[in-house]
């Protein structure tokens with residue numbers, strides 16, 4: 594293990610690459626009928642070993658993928674909004690970061706708003722459960738639709754580039770009660786970036802813990818859609834159970850996150866689609 598004496602606190606930037614929308618009450622109890630915007634978060638971790646992304650957001654190829662056959666149902670339920678210049682790879686290019694500079698992509702899970710930009714980064718290893726990738730590639734028809742999978746979004750060489758998170762070194766992260774069943778794994782040798790299982794929304798669902806200059810940041814993906822789920826127990830509308838892989842597991846993860854948040858008020862928690870929470874953490878990171 595490396596790292597030495599130097600305490601690495603990678604600079605983190607939060608981008609959003611497109612968005613979809615749901616009625617507010619789908620996202621959380623009492624949320625009203627007004628549509629709520631669900632931005633597609635992409636976190637950029639500028640680690641000395643290379644640029645790490647957490648998720649890849651939407652890209653125009655998602656709109657094309659939902660334009661055919663049964664996948665049109667997906668597009669009707671979750672309208673994809675992404676404009677020219679808004680994809681992760683284009684936003685990174687404007688910052689002087691080439692697609693090939695991205696060495697690692699951690700996918701919270703395999704839904705289109707997290708996966709859409711993956712094909713734009715040909716050099717990155719892809720941290721995701723290989724079993725989920727295999728299942729997705731072999732899926733079809735209603736089974737595929739019910740899982741929210743669009744296999745066309747996977748790069749052709751995905752199998753060669755997948756890195757099983759459980760093959761990484763297990764680490765003690767101060768995240769109890771999370772991790773008591775399924776341990777966290779270090780993505781980099783200095784321990785500043787840690788992959789954290791957050792199952793329920795989907796089997797393969799991951800979070801990412803990053804030690805930043807403004808404190809530890811736990812990127813939650815879709816473990817919750819809104820911070821109020823953690824702080825106030827506001828779970829989504831019951832209809833969301835239909836698209837949640839394991840509802841009991843989902844609820845357990847939310848309860849564990851609530852306990853964690855009470856025990857560690859210093860920890861920054863960030864769901865992928867909570868516009869206010871994203872703006873808050875963006876402000877903290879920009880001021881650092």
Ligand SMILES: [Zn+2]
Nearest residue numbers: 704706815865
């Ligand atoms: Zn999502």
